Amino acid sequence: MKVQILTAEIGSTTTVLSAFSCNASGKLSFLAQGESYTTVIENDVTIGIERALIELKKRLKDDKLDWEVFIASSSAAGGLKMTVHGLVYDMTVRAAKEAALGAGGVIKLVTAGKLSERDLEKISKIQPRLVLLAGGVDYGEEETVIHNAGMINRLDRSIPLVYAGNTAISDEVREIISPTGREIYFVDNVYPRIDELNVEPTRKIIREVFSRNITRGPGMEKIYLIANKPVIPTPAAVMLAAELFSNTYNDVLVVDIGGATTDVDSVTDGDPEISKMLVSPEPHSKRTVEGDLGVYVNAHHVIDYIGEKELRGEFASFDEIVGKLSPYPTSDEASRFSARLGRYCFETSIRRHAGYIRQIYGPTGRIEIAQGKDLTAIKSIIGTGGLLSRSRYTRQIMENARSLSKLHSKELLPGPDIRIYRDRNYIFAAIGLISTVDASLATDLIDSSLEELR
Template sequence: MIEVSFLVYDVGSTYTKLSAFNRNGNLLEFVGRSQAPTTVQNIEIGLNNARSNLEKVLGSGPISARFTLATSSAAGGLRMVAMGYMPRVTAKAAKEVAMSAGARVLEIISFETPVDFRLQILKEIKPDIILLAGGTDGGDQESLFENAKVIVQAESSGVVIIAGNNEAQAKVEEILESGGIRTQRVPNVMPTIHELKVKPAREAIHQEFIRQITRAKGLGALLEKVSNRKVIPTPGAVLMAAELLAMGTPEQDGLDGLLVIDLGGATTDVHSVLPSLAKLSNEEKGLVISNEKQVSYRTVEGNLGLRVSATGIVETAGASGVLAKVGLEGEELSKELINYVHFLESEPEHLSSGDQEHIFDKALAITAIELALKRHAGYLAQGFDPVMGIIPGSPVGRDLRRVERVIIVGGIFAHASEEQSREIVKKALANPGISLLPHDPAIIVDKNYLLYTVGAIAQDHANDALALALDFFN
């Protein structure tokens, strides 16, 4: 038998991964990883197979661990609706909190949305979670009361996380609970117009994730295995890892500005952490905190993926535009690419074979990353806006130009050489146009899917997790 310091599971929709780490002096060392197909009918089978495969990799017989941790995306992400007051203020803040927690935000509702339409949205989506924000502390209360009544009228079966004006929360809770709605109160996500308080609401979303995924077969058994009784959403773990690596801990400095690109079969996720923004004064933040002024920011492009969403890439950029990324052209090749992405949509488990499929995958990856980055980043203004004080050439939105490190993760990178992986990202950054993208950053490939493990370990062992991350990603 071998004893390790940490075992970290990740239960995905397709594969269950398992990574092992051991302590060597004051540092954690990566021991090895394995994976096994996720068994949807009973997830515990996949867990046991991943553990058995790791024992074979290490050649050491049974494994025991001092700490066992876990993340999961097997539930597909919780369906979430964010409700707030003003679209550009608390409704937007609610969305950012939800995105940072790894939930699937299906709709953003503001006080300007007609009541009948709000009701229709809630009845159609049937969200697992409603994040109810609205009003800074001491500010608006009516939007919270009205939205609470709409939620009751919709007979929502999900939980409502009350994260608005703290002076209104008790009455909002009373309205919801009188209608049989389950609630949880957390501090206001936007206590002032200059401040976004993410962590309490994010933790509440993670707790709800734990509660709901244990309904799936076998995931209750996973919860029994983990040491801290937590199973956090995988995207949330990745963002927490990026925050830790960029910002550090009180005992250890981080690496400063950081960009993470997670290219999957269904989505392309982009996480950016810019610690320097934490030092901005209220005047520098502007009247209302916005994307470009948040320390952490995550976007998810649901129509840009290399398998389930491959058609979205071609629909967005055009077949000829995708082929141009790898120096190809021609009507016949365009038809073949279109046929290929339609095939991938119906057969998402397909592994590319042959030179043409490999080239098509490369072209799709370059295009997806370029599109996702340009949606995530800001741009250089092209015209005058006297109201906003914008002149041509001034930066608008999230400025990534000074980011010096980009970490990439995804199946295409796990199966390609590091040189090939870096080439994909370099080509995606090659034509920024007016977008505020990084200039010639270091590109680091997370071939062993370590980011999610760093986020999981960081929950209770931040310094250990940071030392591990610095060893791999510095």
Template sequence: MPTYLLFDVGSTYTKGCIVDINQERILAQASALTTATTDISIGIQAVKDRMKDVLSTVKIDQTLVCSSAKGGLKMIAVGLVPDLTLKAATLACFSAGAKVIQAFSFMLNDQEIKQIEDSGCDLLLLTGGTDGGNRDVVLHNASKLSKLNRKFPVVYAGNKSCQDEVKDILTKCGFEVTCCPNVMPVYGVLEVEECRDKIRDLFLSTIVKAKGLSELNSLIKEIVLPTPYSVMEALKLLSSGTKNENGIGDLMAVDIGGATTDVYSMNKQFVVKDNVGYKGLKEPLQKRSVEGDLGVRFNAHSVYELKSDEVDDDGMKDYVQKIEEGKIDSFDTEKDSRLAAWCCEIACQRHAGRMETSYTPMGVGYYQSGKDLRDVRILIGIGGPILHSKTPEKILKNAISQASHPEVLLPLQIDAYLDRNYVVSCLGLLASRHPDVVLRLLKRNVEKLNDE
């Protein structure tokens, strides 16, 4: 059985670990600052140096890495109706481990084309129309995109009836176009798996090179996944288990970073309570959302502005101002924990579904949109702001449903867990190769905080 050297190259820190599959052990772990502004391989080498005592005694069979450095995978989603094809496109991007930096619906106009031109995106996902449905808007948007000066890969996952025309319009203007099945082939049906895989392939073949990450080739054999995709694979395995090993069941996870906050929910079945109707597109059982305005460093000011009307200042305004201006001498763990708690609260509220009340002559009706997470008990905290906090459980409790917002379908109570050794992202690299072993390693390394 092989021994792996695994890395997660993040925007701030590079984490590494050595995993012996035969012994089912993590032999060593280390981290160092990511050197994205100079040469990413320097940060990788620093992590290796910190594990050199173990590396000198074992034979590494393969080195694998996931990465969110240099901004991660930045995507733009273009769809038709905001709550249908655009939402399907956005969910496809999130499931592929991307950060959606802009999203556009209906017919693109000149101002929106200018925004796309200036966005710095890595990849664009173009959708619209069910199969055999609307063609006009899709062809209009393809024609508008063809006028862009900047070229980047485009994935088309819309109405198959105009797939050939869309590809012809864009390829003639110098775009690399990849076509895959419609993310919403019929009304209300979400099919993102093939689109997700195409996005991942493009990340590996094109975007890794464009971001300069191919300079890692001297140290590693393969960049396998964007980091959020790797985390997603690990959490899916931990939740669902394998045919030989039980998972831990439905769960949520919150990954708080310096610039973004990711929320994951893994469910065995889609929950709609009795006597409740459903409206909109049914979301995937394995869902990821990413909030680009929530983070404890680069977006600390944005987080504070969202909560400033609800809390006493207590020096927070000056603190986030210093972070924004780069004038901070030392970081305040307590204030960082407050920022992390706000990130957790806002991101989880945005991730969860909603319950709407409708009053009709026939009586009161209830309609759900999104996922009902009220029965989920397990919540896993991931990321430095939670890991380094003195009160990680207090941060995670902000994901619990609030009496002031009963319409938000968040957990009614939680059992809090922590990725104490920061291994979830690295172990996700091996989830499909050695699922039974990885599942057991995840169970041992995800620590329960609120033992009763």
């Protein structure tokens, strides 16, 4: 059997292969999926791919499988470890952080102001695969950025640098960095003027650097031999799919609950009235990663947050369930337990992603200001990831999204009239991948693969 497109999502927990072909009307449709544990621990991720391929063949009922296009995304082995350094945290540092997260970077350290010797020690211990240097609006402050460039130049020369700061001193930064032979990329300033963010150029180059660096993962070089496009970060693929969805359906929020993290992507400018109250700008497309909210690898954190006593009261076989916690539950009680953790991850991650309104006292008295991402204009929420795509309890996990704004009135949360969808085939990241090949084919999948939960 020959399929048109085969996608691979190599995650921290599982590896998923999805097959697609055009139907009689010329629209791309999902055929089947195969899945296996990711085999980083076996020092070769292609072992997991081969096992997933066996499962895919079984579901297609064909021992032979070929494809026209093979594309892949990855978040295995921790993704692209980064450190981010800027001038003022609430301005250039935050803008640089938004760019890094939106591109799928895993941020291990963020600093504001002049780098110190202790900061260099921390960066060296982290061993990042990329350093992002920003700072200053265009033609603004220069001294801090020049100092930081000199400090970064003392790090291991194999670590690439992206410069997304004050463009007026790009030549000075180049003169500092270039003689050492360090790989350096210059992009437009992420914060060119007060109250203006410009994150897309930085996001693009980070995705490109990820693509080159991911080949260092165990077995990834084999993927590059057969892939038709560079491997991109799975979180970046999810963001691409969210933006594609928003082109037709407007303001959207995507929640991806995984074994280790819960990622939230929003594509919205928010309410115009709230925008007037914002103390600093927010990107149109924003991503946050909650590294403590996962239903398997980080389940112990979520159990602590909910309360072990409370969970023991809800689940008679608590100890047995926790001891055998897996992405593939073997009983209904285990499925309900995963869903219980998932509900906490779902609600908490949305609240952390959202901004809020607070009151301050100014010269004219008490006034209200808004900080963070405004989600009040969100019209649709999409649930993806293994749990939300496959659990029989997805509706129970997601339905409380409609009541969050009432429970937390000072937070900029979606309202009660939102539409809730499930990525029923677990292909949302694959849709983002396919959009890099053909956006119209990816749009076909958006329309056919999302199940509305009423």
